[in-house]
Amino acid sequence: MNIIFYRYNSVCEPDFIDAFKQMGVNVVEDDDGMKGNLDISTKIDRLGDLIAEYSPLFIFSINYFPFLSIVCDRLGILYMSETVDCPVFEIYHNSIKNKTNRTFLFDYGQYLSVKDYNPENIFYLPLGSPTxxxxxxxxxxxxxxxxxxxxxxxxxxxxxxxxxxISEKSKDKLMSLMNEQVDKASFGMEWIEDNLDEESVKEIKATDSLMGSTEYVCDLDNFIVSNNYLxxxxxxxxxxxxxxxxxxxxxxxxxxxxxxxxxxxxxxxxxxxxxxxxxxxxxxxxxxxxxxxxxxxxxxxxxxxxxxxxxxxxxxxxxxxxxxxxxxxxxxxxxxxxxxxxxxxxxxxxxxxxxxxxxxxxxxxxxxxxxxxxxxxxxxxxxxxxxxxx
Structure with missing residues (x-):
């Protein structure tokens, strides 16, 4: 059994490679993700060559990469990914709907936020110990x-x-929200998510190219403010x-x-x-x-x-x-x-x-x-x- 393991130098990769090998899987490492000078089209071409040579059961990556999902969907090959970070903005990309995906998310809150876009192929799975x-x-x-x-x-x-x-007024509002969140609970950002004001979000949106993008399955404006800034x-x-x-x-x-x-x-x-x-x-x-x-x-x-x-x-x-x-x-x-x-x-x-x-x-x-x-x-x-x- 062959798999192709797409690598981008995550510290979690060696433990997963070892685990697959213990299962008797032949792991073919695609290290193009470690090469910052390669563009997406070159990565796709080289991945295609590996697929043709090894006929893998699936492609695997730590965290989710939309371009891998798109390639696998077009070729009818399974794409399995395991998130180790949260948030992973890429899981909200339109490609998350692809039926060849097998996407595993370790945070149940994140899982709930995206599972309905591909309910048969998105799974909750906690992280594990490198014992x-x-x-x-x-x-x-x-x-x-x-x-x-x-x-x-x-x-x-x-x-x-x-x-x-952004304006000092908006910054002060956001600082107040963050302090209140820290005081109210030892985890999460529920208070912030429930109380973000539109004016502050709009100001940040004017500076962030991700916000307002049509490449995603839902409106991520508030999510980006909460997770990428606050x-x-x-x-x-x-x-x-x-x-x-x-x-x-x-x-x-x-x-x-x-x-x-x-x-x-x-x-x-x-x-x-x-x-x-x-x-x-x-x-x-x-x-x-x-x-x-x-x-x-x-x-x-x-x-x-x-x-x-x-x-x-x-x-x-x-x-x-x-x-x-x-x-x-x-x-x-x-x-x-x-x-x-x-x-x-x-x-x-x-x-x-x-x-x-x-x-x-x-x-x-x-x-x-x-x-x-x-x-x-x-x-x-x-x-x-x-x-x-x-």
Whole structure:
């Protein structure tokens, strides 16, 4: 059985390739997505040559690419994709209706927003843990080097909201909305979505070429404002607030941040290490931290981000903001811990730093749970079952 795996250098690709190979699938890698100098027509021609040579059961990609869907639809070949980001704007492209698609979305809120455009071929499937790769990499590593750590961007370098050329009145309205959203819930953007004003959206639309496009199955104007502008700024706001609040917690012997972002707005006591390599260095930080903090992007409405699955694969202790889907797969307080406010986050950090045995029991429980039920290999098996039974 051959498949063609379209690659664009996502860090998730190697784990999925390994999983397909464990299933006995011959994976033909199309790495044209890694070559920034290739135009779409060249990619299509070269993909066509691969299809003619290998006669694949399906084309696969991490995240959804409309041009792959269009090619597969014209040739009558299945196109399977798994989103690892949210939002993925491309899933709203008109090509999402193509009957050769087999599209898997990890965020249930995102799934609900698009499923009716192709109900037989769009599926909800949570992300998984890279348990086998991580176990081989870490071996028996068991040292603790950090009390509390966070790996991730602060989004100071990815914040389009700060560059918006709109009136101060509209910016103030949007800032107020973001602050209210953060105060009202620890996840999602429901308050913002319900209260966006038309004037602010109209001003942003005048600067954004995606808004108003006819290439999409629905009007994305409000969605783009919420997810492409406000969610990034909210991520920056929340991460700075949370990390700075930890700096005042006297029970913590060092807050360790691993990021390539500008850290100028952080408390000077926070220990900034720079970035780490996702596949080879990050797992050691997760294993060597007593508490691993997760702060989910607001654009992930209900789902479980990859960071949580990665931490648990490393037998790390997870403390995360609450997300509705967590309780579908884990028992809070048994497999991981959650918080719904900065105060609760600090209280739980203090508690678990003083209770090593409880913390380590939760870490072990979480690790066993993802190994037994939620590995990436298991997710790939599910996808292949769905594709081959169609």
């Amino acid at each position: 086998e790769r991580v176990s081989k990499l870490l071996g028996d590593e068991s040292r603790y080097l950090y009390d509390v750590s966070f790996i991730g961007s602060l989004y100071s370098e990815k914040d389009p909201f700060t560059e918006l050329k 969610s990034y700024h909210m991520a920056y706001m929340e991460r700075i607030r949370m990390l700075n609040s930890l700096a005042e917690n006297k029970d913590i012997n060092g807050i360790h941040l691993f990021t390539r972002s500008n850290t100028k707005d952080l408390d000077k006591s926070i220990i900034c290490h720079g970035g780490v390599k996702t596949l080879t260095e990050m797992p050691f930080v997760f294993r060597q931290s007593k508490i691993n903090l997760n702060i989910t992007m607001r654009s992930i409405q209900t789902g479980i981000p990859q960071r949580i699955w990665d931490i648990m694969a490393c037998r790390g202790f997870v403390l995360t903001n609450y997300q509705p889907e967590l309780e579908e797969y884990f028992e809070i307080g048994t497999h991981l811990e959650t918080f719904t406010s900065i105060e609760e986050m600090n209280d739980k950090i203090s508690y678990y730093l003083k209770n090593d045995s409880k913390r380590e029991t939760i870490s072990q429980n979480g690790y066993e749970e993802v190994c037994n039920k939620h590995s990436i290999l298991m997710r790939v098996i599910n996808m292949i079952k769905i594709v081959t039974s169609a």
